Amino acid sequence: MSQMTQPGGPPKRPPPWNDPRVRAITFQVLVSAGVIAVGVYLVHNLLHNLAVRGISTGFGFLDNRAGFAINQSLVHYDESSSYGRTFVVGLLNTLLVSGLGIVFATILGFVIGVARLSRNWLVSRLAAAYIETFRNIPLLLQILFWYFAVFLNLPPPSEALRVGDSVFLTLRGLYLPRPEFGDGFGWVALAIVAALAASAALARWARARQERTGERFPVFAASAGLVVVLPLAAYLLAGRPVTLHSPELEGFNFSGGVSVIPELAALLMALSIYTAAFIAETVRAGILSVSHGQTEAASALGLRPGWTLRLVIIPQAMRVTIPPLTSQYLNLTKNSSLATAIGYPDLVSLFAGTTLNQTGQAVEVMAMTMAVYLAISLAISLFMNWFNARMALVER
Amino acid sequence: MAAVPRQPDLPPPAAATGALGWVRRNLFDSPLNGALTLLAVYLLYLVVPPFVEWAILKADWSGTTAKDCSRAGACWVFIGVRLNQFFYGFYPVAEQWRVNTCLALLVAFVVPLFIKRFALKQWLGAVLLVVYPVVAFHLLVGGHFGLAHVETSKWGGLSLTLVIAIVGMVAALPLGILLALGRRATNMPVLKALCVAFIELWRGVPLITVLFMSSVMLPFFLPEGMNFDKLLRALIGVALFEAAYMAEVVRGGLQGIPKGQFEAAAALGLGFWRSTILVILPQALKLVIPGIVNTFIALFKDTSLVLIIGLFDLLGSIQAANSDTNWLGFSTEGYVFAACVYWVFCFGMSRYSQWLERKLHTGHRR
Numbered sequence: 001m002s003q004m005t006q007p008g009g010p011p012k013r014p015p016p017w018n019d020p021r022v023r024a025i026t027f028q029v030l031v032s033a034g035v036i037a038v039g040v041y042l043v044h045n046l047l048h049n050l051a052v053r054g055i056s057t058g059f060g061f062l063d064n065r066a067g068f069a070i071n072q073s074l075v076h077y078d079e080s081s082s083y084g085r086t087f088v089v090g091l092l093n094t095l096l097v098s099g100l101g102i103v104f105a106t107i108l109g110f111v112i113g114v115a116r117l118s119r120n121w122l123v124s125r126l127a128a129a130y131i132e133t134f135r136n137i138p139l140l141l142q143i144l145f146w147y148f149a150v151f152l153n154l155p156p157p158s159e160a161l162r163v164g165d166s167v168f169l170t171l172r173g174l175y176l177p178r179p180e181f182g183d184g185f186g187w188v189a190l191a192i193v194a195a196l197a198a199s200a201a202l203a204r205w206a207r208a209r210q211e212r213t214g215e216r217f218p219v220f221a222a223s224a225g226l227v228v229v230l231p232l233a234a235y236l237l238a239g240r241p242v243t244l245h246s247p248e249l250e251g252f253n254f255s256g257g258v259s260v261i262p263e264l265a266a267l268l269m270a271l272s273i274y275t276a277a278f279i280a281e282t283v284r285a286g287i288l289s290v291s292h293g294q295t296e297a298a299s300a301l302g303l304r305p306g307w308t309l310r311l312v313i314i315p316q317a318m319r320v321t322i323p324p325l326t327s328q329y330l331n332l333t334k335n336s337s338l339a340t341a342i343g344y345p346d347l348v349s350l351f352a353g354t355t356l357n358q359t360g361q362a363v364e365v366m367a368m369t370m371a372v373y374l375a376i377s378l379a380i381s382l383f384m385n386w387f388n389a390r391m392a393l394v395e396r
Numbered sequence: 397m398a399a400v401p402r403q404p405d406l407p408p409p410a411a412a413t414g415a416l417g418w419v420r421r422n423l424f425d426s427p428l429n430g431a432l433t434l435l436a437v438y439l440l441y442l443v444v445p446p447f448v449e450w451a452i453l454k455a456d457w458s459g460t461t462a463k464d465c466s467r468a469g470a471c472w473v474f475i476g477v478r479l480n481q482f483f484y485g486f487y488p489v490a491e492q493w494r495v496n497t498c499l500a501l502l503v504a505f506v507v508p509l510f511i512k513r514f515a516l517k518q519w520l521g522a523v524l525l526v527v528y529p530v531v532a533f534h535l536l537v538g539g540h541f542g543l544a545h546v547e548t549s550k551w552g553g554l555s556l557t558l559v560i561a562i563v564g565m566v567a568a569l570p571l572g573i574l575l576a577l578g579r580r581a582t583n584m585p586v587l588k589a590l591c592v593a594f595i596e597l598w599r600g601v602p603l604i605t606v607l608f609m610s611s612v613m614l615p616f617f618l619p620e621g622m623n624f625d626k627l628l629r630a631l632i633g634v635a636l637f638e639a640a641y642m643a644e645v646v647r648g649g650l651q652g653i654p655k656g657q658f659e660a661a662a663a664l665g666l667g668f669w670r671s672t673i674l675v676i677l678p679q680a681l682k683l684v685i686p687g688i689v690n691t692f693i694a695l696f697k698d699t700s701l702v703l704i705i706g707l708f709d710l711l712g713s714i715q716a717a718n719s720d721t722n723w724l725g726f727s728t729e730g731y732v733f734a735a736c737v738y739w740v741f742c743f744g745m746s747r748y749s750q751w752l753e754r755k756l757h758t759g760h761r762r
Contacts, residue, residue, distance in 0.1 A: 020583070028586040035590060042617040049616045120429045121422035122436045136742035137735045138697040140704075141711055145735070148718065149728040334602035341704055352608055362613050370601045370609075377600035 046363065053360075061359045062087070068354060070345045072261050083355050090350035091372060097267055097346065098333040104272035105332060106325075109279025116284050127280065135277040140338050142274055147266035147342040154262075157253050166246040166257075174260040175247035184238035191234035192227075199223030263344035267336065275332045282328060286321030287313060319391045323384050330380045334373060347372060451732070462723050474726040475733045478717045482733070485552015485708050491544060495555050498532045502562075525566065548627040552708035554737060556627075560634060560699040560709065565692050567635035572642025577672065579643065580650055591643075598640035603698055606633045611705040630702050638695045645687035649680035682756060689749035693742050700738070710734055 016022045050057060062084035070077055074092040077085055116127035134142070152171055155161060160168040160175075168175040199222075206217035235241070247257030290313050298308040340349035347369055356365040407413075411420060424430040454469025457476075465471035475482070484492050505524045508514045536559070539545035551559065578584075578591035598606070610633035615623060653676055661671030681688070703712035714730040717723065 024584045028584050031590065032586055045619050046616050049620060052620060118429075118432070119422070119425070120432050120436075123429075123432050126436050126439070132743060132746075133739070136693075136697075136739045136746065138700040138711065138738055140700045141731060141734055141738065144711070144715065145728075145731040149731055337602040337604045338701070338704075340604065348602070348604055348608070352605065356612065362616060366605065366609055366613055370605055373602060373605065374597070374600040378596075 050363075055360055057363070059364055061361050061364070064359070066355070066358070068358070070350065072264060072345055083359060086355050087347075087351050087368065090345060090347035093345050093350070094333070094336055094339075094347040094372075097264060097271070097336045097339065097344070098329075100268055101271040101275065101332050101336065102329050104268065105275035105279055105328075108272060108276035110283055112276060113280035113283025113287075116280060117287060131277045131280050133277075134273055135281075139270060139274045139335055140341060142270040143267060143338055143342060146269045147263065150269075151262040151266045157249060160249075160254075166244065168247060168254060170254070171262065172253055172259075173262045174265050175254045176258045176260070177244040177246045178256065178258045180243045180245055182241040182243065184241040187238045188231055188234045188241065191231045195227045195230040198230075199226050202226070261344075263339070263342050266342060267339050267344050271332055271335060275328055275335075278328050278331070279325065282321055282324045283317075285324075286317040289320040290316045322387060322391070326380055326384050326387075330377055333376055337373075462726075465726075467725075470729050470732070471726050472729065474717075474723055474729050478713075478723075481553060481717065482710060482713050483553045484555055485713055486550040487546060487552070487555070488544075488550070491538070491546055494535045494538070494543065494546075498535050499555075499558075501528065501531065529563075529566070548625050551627065553713045554710045556707065557696075557699050557709040557711075560627075560631060560702060561692075561696045563631050564634045564638055564695050564699070567631075568638035568642045568691070568695065569688070571635065571639035573646050573677070575639060575643035576646035576650060579647055595640045595643050598637050599644070603634070603637050603701055604704060606637050607701060607705050609633070626705070627707060630705060630707060634695070634698065634702075638691060638698070641691050641694070642688070645684050645691055646680065648687060649682075649684035650676065652683045653680050685756065686749045686753045689745055689752070693745050696741055696745070697738065710737060 013019070063082050065079075066081055066083050066086050067079050069079055070086070070089055072093060073089045074096060075085075075088060077089050112127045112130055115123050116131065118124045118127070151173075154169060154171040157168075157170045157172055160170040162168050166177040199219075202217075202223055203219050206219045210216055245256050247254040247259070294312055294316065295308060298312040299305075303311065336346055337348040339346040340353055343349060352365055352369040356362055359365070411417060423433040450469045452469075454466075456465045456469065456471050456473055459465065459473040460477060462471070462474070464473050480489070480492075484495055487495060505520060505528060508520055509517055509524075514520075534540055535543070536551070537546065537548070575591050575595055578587050579595065581588050581591075607630060610629040611626065614629055618624075657675055657679065658671065661675040664671075666674065699709055700711040702709050703715060706712075708716060711734055714734045718727040718730050
């Protein structure tokens with residue numbers, strides 16, 4: 001914008017109440033003063049209330065003995081453990097259910113998202129029905145349904161539903177065989193690592209060769225073969241070092257094997273099914289976002305449909321899909337806190353529930369709980385920013 | 397030269413037209429697709445007939461007690477007996493007309509807004525946003541004008557769900573707009589930082605911790621002896637939480653407005669508020685209507701979380717009815733009923749948003 005020079009000297013400065021800079025500063029000072037005043041007021045009330053109720057502040061309570069039992073723990077925990085330990089147990093349980101949920105939801109979501117775009121009318125309609133049904137029903141309702149109406153209505157251990165002689169489903173949970181790793185398993189592990197390293201090297205070599213000569217090498221088939229054959233050979237040569245221990249009915253319940261408590265199973269079911277509906281939509285939007293001209297250009301170059309998909313569509317679709325996909329993962333992690341409705345011992349239910357009620361340290365406990373979720377979500381948004389910056393189209 | 401008599405056109409092959417042609421084109425055009433179709437039919441066979449048999453054919457529809465149900469299929473008697481509670485919670489039966497009146501007023505105010513040719517939309521909207529909440533509040537709470545006072549702890553069922561959802565929507569949208577404007581205010585770094593902190597803080601934590609905080613921690617922050625209603629605390633929590641999400645949606649819309657619009661408004665001599673309200677927001681909000689409706693849908697589903705802090709919304713009252721010892725073992729019916737109700741609301745909203753998106757979409761379409 002060019003400033004017109006007025007006759008008679010420089011333009012007059014506006015009066016202070018019309019000067020945008022003065023107004024901005026005044027407004028900000030007022031808002032900050034208001035926020036600080038409210039904050040001071042709240043903290044003052046808090047300290048007063050704590051003093052009246054005789055609650056001491058600080059994190060000393062974390063060393064006290066917890067004295068309650070937890071029905072699932074990934075690290076050693078018993079009733080003589082401390083409250084700090086309950087925090088660790090809850091955090092690990094949250095991470096467990098989120099991690100498993102992310103894996104299942106991603107697989108299911110990709111399958112359904114691709115099915116939604118299928119040329120097959122029936123398959124695409126079924127996928128649409130799945131998406132519209134499960135994303136329009138509150139997650140909490142689905143969790144309660146799976147827990148109270150499905151898992152708690154399963155038969156008791158004596159009449160367990162079974163798959164073969166090793167997998168049992170009862171109202172006490174799901175029982176799976178537990179693998180026992182004998183001597184010589186180290187060789188198998190070594191073979192797995194070697195196979196992965198070899199596939200990575202193969203991929204690099206094939207890429208370099210393709211850039212040099214334009215010839216393609218069937219990398220996927222070759223690495224799949226490596227990853228299967230090498231560990232299998234090591235397993236057989238080392239004398240089959242893995243044995244499976246099936247769970248067995250003893251008295252009123254199963255022992256041996258791996259048990260999945262019904263709370264975890266119900267929560268996992270509901271989270272995966274619910275989030276898969278959203279992931280499917282994300283995947284569909286990603287694939288549709290690649291303009292039709294790209295497909296046409298690819299076929300004009302003579303690429304076959306499968307190659308078009310792999311070399312042209314998917315790489316471009318991933319750019320659009322990954323940011324909303326990560327935010328779905330974040331949602332799943334936050335939604336896992338609904339575990340408290342069915343008593344799965346996650347961070348909220350265990351630490352912000354039982355521990356808070358026993359110790360009364362509401363402020364410290366809630367602050368720690370919220371800090372964990374904030375840290376997770378900040379980490380994921382940092383990743384997303386990094387990814388977006390890396391993936392952004394470089395335009396000239 | 398003898399003219400060759402013109403042959404009538406042959407009809408297209410039977411397998412390429414009509415129902416058969418459609419089936420071949422859409423279901424069996426390749427071996428893989430044929431296999432997928434058969435798999436899908438098998439899945440449907442596994443799910444649909446048993447469900448229809450359970451929900452309709454073998455279901456019990458009439459009766460008053462659990463003994464009237466044969467348990468061979470669904471027991472809809474359970475829902476019928478509890479229907480009043482699922483809708484009104486523990487709102488006294490004699491006073492339930494007040495809830496009905498509120499709903500009827502709401503419908504009467506909202507429906508004309510959707511009629512294209514209705515002329516007084518702005519006035520009606522203002523009445524809906526300013527007058528209606530006051531009227532509805534006094535009707536529901538009572539205590540004046542000869543209406544008996546009804547404690548909020550007696551509110552429940554679908555009507556409570558609707559109260560939370562509507563209050564949440566009405567509060568979250570303006571708050572979200574203000575937060576989004578604050579986040580975009582580059583000339584006021586302190587204000588911007590405050591808004592960013594607020595938005596990221598609320599978006600980073602699960603709603604359940606917010607509700608826990610409002611029910612467990614809020615009393616610590618208030619002066620001694622001052623305490624307010626559990627429902628109100630939940631409402632504030634839900635509204636602030638959704639406002640943060642709304643702010644991000646609105647910010648997306650603001651970012652979609654080209655700079656020229658701001659400059660043109662400034663060139664016309666409009667100040668910040670007038671250019672924002674008259675020029676920027678109408679365009680920005682139109683851009684993100686689908687996002688706003690999606691946030692509303694999320695909010696509607698999130699209302700079910702209040703059951704965890706002990707309010708009896710629709711899901712909460714179903715959960716309470718399931719634990720009634722006279723009616724044990726009918727939880728599936730309760731959940732299916734609740735799922736249908738939530739589904740109708742959410743699906744309706746999502747269809748409306750898709751319709752709006754199509755209506756407002758003026759670009760090229762393939």
